Structure formats: C-alpha cells, structure tokens
Amino acid sequence: MKVAVFGAGYVGLVTGACLAELGHDVAIRDVVSEKIDTLNAGEVPIHEAGLADLLERNRERLSFTTEVDEALEDADVVYVAVGTPRTSSGDADLTAVWTVVDELPALDRRIVLAMKSTVPVGTGTTVRHRLDERGLENVGYVSNPEFTAEGTAVSDFMHPDRIVIGAFEPADGEVVERLHEGIDAPVVHSDVASAEMIKLAANAALMMRVSFINEIANVCEATGADVIKVAEGVGLDHRIGRHFLRAGLGYGGSCFPKDSLALKQLAANSGYHFQLLAAVIEVNELQKRRVVNKLERRLGSLRGKKIALLGLAFKPGTDDMREAPSLVLAGRLQAEGAEVSAWDPVVDGTTHLDGVHVAPSALGALEGADAAVLVTEWPELGELDWEEAGRRMSNRLLVDGRNMLDPETMRRHGFEYEGIGRASE
Numbered sequence: 001m002k003v004a005v006f007g008a009g010y011v012g013l014v015t016g017a018c019l020a021e022l023g024h025d026v027a028i029r030d031v032v033s034e035k036i037d038t039l040n041a042g043e044v045p046i047h048e049a050g051l052a053d054l055l056e057r058n059r060e061r062l063s064f065t066t067e068v069d070e071a072l073e074d075a076d077v078v079y080v081a082v083g084t085p086r087t088s089s090g091d092a093d094l095t096a097v098w099t100v101v102d103e104l105p106a107l108d109r110r111i112v113l114a115m116k117s118t119v120p121v122g123t124g125t126t127v128r129h130r131l132d133e134r135g136l137e138n139v140g141y142v143s144n145p146e147f148t149a150e151g152t153a154v155s156d157f158m159h160p161d162r163i164v165i166g167a168f169e170p171a172d173g174e175v176v177e178r179l180h181e182g183i184d185a186p187v188v189h190s191d192v193a194s195a196e197m198i199k200l201a202a203n204a205a206l207m208m209r210v211s212f213i214n215e216i217a218n219v220c221e222a223t224g225a226d227v228i229k230v231a232e233g234v235g236l237d238h239r240i241g242r243h244f245l246r247a248g249l250g251y252g253g254s255c256f257p258k259d260s261l262a263l264k265q266l267a268a269n270s271g272y273h274f275q276l277l278a279a280v281i282e283v284n285e286l287q288k289r290r291v292v293n294k295l296e297r298r299l300g301s302l303r304g305k306k307i308a309l310l311g312l313a314f315k316p317g318t319d320d321m322r323e324a325p326s327l328v329l330a331g332r333l334q335a336e337g338a339e340v341s342a343w344d345p346v347v348d349g350t351t352h353l354d355g356v357h358v359a360p361s362a363l364g365a366l367e368g369a370d371a372a373v374l375v376t377e378w379p380e381l382g383e384l385d386w387e388e389a390g391r392r393m394s395n396r397l398l399v400d401g402r403n404m405l406d407p408e409t410m411r412r413h414g415f416e417y418e419g420i421g422r423a424s425e
C-alpha cells in the first residue's frame with residue numbers, strides 16, 4: 001500500500017520506517033524543513049535504537065517531504081503522527097492535528113485517515129464532523145493508537161502485544177489491519193472512542209503501577225523492608241505481573257506526564273474527578289523531590305555543596321529530555337544553593353540545563369563532588385570504575401535513584417549508599 005505519515009517525530013519516523021519494512025511505500029511529511037533535509041541526507045534527527053538501520057534498509061520505499069500534495073500522491077492511508085503537547089490547562093493541544101485535517105484536499109478516491117497521535121477521547125468524532133462539513137465523506141477515519149516505548153519503539157512496533165483499531169466504518173478498519181500484515185499480534189477492533197480510551201487507559205495503568213511501587217518504596221524506607229524483594233515477591237503473582245514495578249525517581253518522558261494530565265483533564269471537563277489518577281500524578285511529583293531530602297539528611301544544608309547528576313535523559317536508550325526527573329532535580333538542587341554537575345552519554349546537557357557544569361565523562365562530573373545522584377540507569381554507570389569514582393569525589397555518597405547498583409559492592413568501595421526503598425545504613 002501507499003502510506004503518507006504526517007509528522008517526522010519519534011512516532012512518525014518509527015511508524016513510517018516500520019511500515020516500509022513491512023513492504024509499503026511510505027512518504028513522511030513534516031513542516032520543519034531542516035528535519036526533512038536531514039532525513040533526505042540519510043541522517044536521523046533522533047536517537048532511537050534500530051531506527052537508522054531500518055530507514056537505511058528501506059530507503060527505496062521511503063521518501064521525505066514538506067509538501068502535502070507530494071506526500072498524498074496515491075496514498076491509501078494517511079497517518080497523523082504529530083505532537084499533542086499539553087496546554088497550560090493540562091488539556092491536549094490539538095493544533096497540529098487540526099492543521100493536518102484541514103490541509104487534506106478533496107480527493108477522487110477513498111483514503112483512510114489513521115490517528116497515531118495520542119488524543120482525547122472524542123477527537124475522532126470531532127474530526128469526522130470537520131471532514132463531513134468540508135464534504136470529505138470519502139476520507140475514512142480510524143484510531144490506531146501506538147504503544148511503543150522510546151528506546152524499544154522499533155521492536156515494540158514490529159512485535160506488539162496487540163494492534164488496536166477503532167473505526168466508524170468497518171471497511172476502513174480492515175484497510176488498517178491489512179497494512180499490518182506480517183505482524184503477529186491480536187487485533188482489537190472497536191469503536192473510535194474506545195480505541196482512544198484504550199491508549200489513555202493503558203498509559204494510566206502503567207503510571208499507576210510506577211506510583212504504586214514508589215509509594216511502597218517510601219513505606220519500605222520507613223519500615224526497613226526492601227522494595228526490590230517486595231516487587232519480586234508481589235510481581236510473581238500472575239494476576240499482578242512483574243512489569244513497571246521498578247521503584248525510582250518517578251516517571252518522565254513525552255507521554256506519561258502529558259497523557260496523565262490529559263486524561264485527568266478530560267474526565268474533569270466531563271464533570272468527573274479522577275481521584276486515583278490525581279494521586280498517581282501527585283506521588284510522581286513528590287518522588288522526584290525526595291532525593292533532595294535524602295541528600296540533606298546526609299549532608300546538612302546543600303548550600304555550596306557539589307552534587308553530580310549521573311544521567312539526564314528521562315530513561316536510558318533515548319536522548320529525550322521531556323519531563324525528565326533530572327530537570328526538576330537540577331532546579332531543586334540549585335534552588336537549595338548546591339553546585340550541580342552532570343553527565344549523560346547522549347544528551348547534550350548544556351542545551352537543557354542552565355548553570356550546570358556538564359562534563360564529558362561520568363568521572364569528570366564526579367570530580368570534587370560531595371554526593372552523586374544516579375538519575376538515569378545507563379548501562380555505562382553499571383560498568384563505571386566506582387573505586388576511581390570514589391577517589392575523584394570529595395565525599396563518597398551515592399543516592400541511587402534507580403536502584404541500579406549493588407549496595408554491598410558500593411559499600412565495599414567506601415560509599416555511603418542510599419537507594420529508593422532499600423534499607424540504608
């Protein structure tokens with residue numbers, strides 16, 4: 001089939017590259033001409049495992065353009081994969097979605113508009129009305145949400161747990177199902193609103209687990225239990241499962257924080273107070289800040305103290321800094337008067353953090369530090385020469401915000417070690 005993808009961000013590029021891998025001809029369109037130039041030059045504007053290879057391997061089936069007409073030429077399916085950031089009120093900002101919908105010209109054949117962007121429930125119905133108002137009845141509409149996580153997006157797309165397709169017309173849903181031929185996964189067909197809700201509810205369930213285990217971790221700290229053992233013992237119950245039970249500094253990224261607010265707001269707009277989700281969000285906010293108290297308990301006032309942040313990206317395997325806990329942490333530490341240094345293997349910290357000394361290596365960031373905070377569980381940090389790290393620091397204190405390191409080993413290296421939800425000395 002011939003597919004047009006509007007939006008060359010994480011979601012659009014992964015969707016386009018994977019559909020090309022499945023054998024379709026894909027035109028990816030973005031309004032940012034620098035991005036399109038980069039892609040046409042054979043480079044990839046984002047860090048996503050396996051994406052560069054996939055784009056390279058499917059070069060002859062992929063094209064990149066800023067032109068709507070060029071992208072739509074002979075297209076059977078048009079994917080919307082543009083950003084839906086949050087507005088100041090917490091709602092999803094659908095400006096870019098409306099631009100795509102309104103740009104669609106009248107065509108003399110049927111095409112299917114497939115929504116990949118995460119949108120509030122009800123968006124499909126509004127799009128349908130907007131298309132009908134313009135006489136575009138031959139544009140079908142399907143909600144086909146994505147469940148890919150950054151860092152594993154390519155493999156998540158090619159080996160999904162399920163494919164969700166919500167359509168007004170069953171035939172349009174079947175077109176989108178055919179597009180995924182070659183992928184072995186159950187397909188959930190539904191109405192459009194339910195497909196939209198599946199996406200938001202799935203993310204909410206995952207966030208709820210993260211905030212749940214973080215609260216259990218906080219209670220573990222107060223009672224002497226170890227959250228890693230607790231998560232293992234709880235997660236082995238097949239009704240609960242092991243995933244998303246890693247306690248830490250809280251979730252970040254381009255999806256969870258935005259989508260949780262959007263769902264809470266969506267409910268509120270309909271007069272419903274989504275209490276559980278409100279608590280999930282609040283727990284997550286507090287979780288990022290607890291590290292500051294942990295440091296203060298050990299160091300006293302942080303004024304003039306040097307604190308090294310190890311890892312900046314919201315999770316390993318990505319250069320994404322959207323809603324990264326490191327941003328809140330750096331800001332809070334600076335507000336307490338600390339001098340902050342930082343290192344990340346892929347993020348250029350200088351463009352994201354003001355007044356932070358960004359070092360080219362983890363050891364460099366640790367030079368003279370009174371404490372280190374492991375913020376992102378990059379594998380490099382597991383392999384770091386912690387003995388040497390300790391020698392570089394002026395005080396061997398480590399707060400392991402992701403419970404990545406072995407407390408006993410760290411203590412043998414002379415560190416005061418404090419994790420999240422684990423007994424500390």
Ligand code: UGA
Pocket residue numbers: 118146147148149150151203206210243244245246247248249250251252253254255256259314315
């Ligand atoms: C998430 C979902 O996992 C995807 O299914 C979804 O498609 C995507 O959002 C989206 O809506 O587009 P992503 O944000 O890339 O994907 O990252 P995750 O791997 O889910 O991690 C989210 C955050 O939760 C990270 O900050 C991570 O550190 C944190 N987390 C995750 C924990 O703190 N503990 C865990 O046990 C798991």
